Amino acid sequence: MEGSDTYLIRPHHQYKFKPAIVKECIREILRERLSGMQYDQEEVPELCRSLGECIKDKVKSSGIDKYKLVVQVVIGEQRGQGVKMSLRCLWDADADNYAEDIFLNDSLFCMVAVFGSYHY
Template sequence: MMQGSNTYLIRPNHQHKFKPAVVKEYIREIVRDRLSGVRYNPEEVPELCRSLADSIKDKVKNAGLDRYKLVVQVVIGEQRGQGVKMSSRCLWDADTDNYAEDVFMNENMFCVAAVFGSYYY
């Protein structure tokens, strides 16, 4: 092992910290790109959710957050003017861990995407 190489980082340096505003922009960009003009189709939703979650995860992972465990959740539903409420709770380190989310809506569907980042000590 090389001298001076610290593999037991317990805090990310600033440039590798999970930044919700940046991650929210990644989510927004991917979801809008993939869902703009798309009509709700219940047969296609499961694969669309998986595909969006994978794309979002890859984009966030490639942004230098390699010491973070990521959980990506994507929910797509038909837009019929109904109200939808979602909530989540996490037990984590408030200094290092965080999340970002974004909501997309068009005339016939809604999509809520969230990314949770937990720093791996």
């Protein structure tokens, strides 16, 4: 970076957190890793951790450099019940954003949210 770009307080448009791109990253990984998988209570903690890391790495590699990323992964057993979740953050509405996606199969559900907070 050149000296004039060092102290930017807003990201350039091409480097902004783009929810549609991040959602596609989430969707791709969830389909790849969870399709055909059966719910196993013993495997859920490690699966959540590994999915979170994988999603974070993929999002970072998509060109979102100056963002602090927080990835939340929730996996539960699919029994036909309804689940309601809410997410809440305080941030800079001009620079920060989030994306989320849900994966369902006959055995499990998985909800992922990725929060991107611009690092000044």
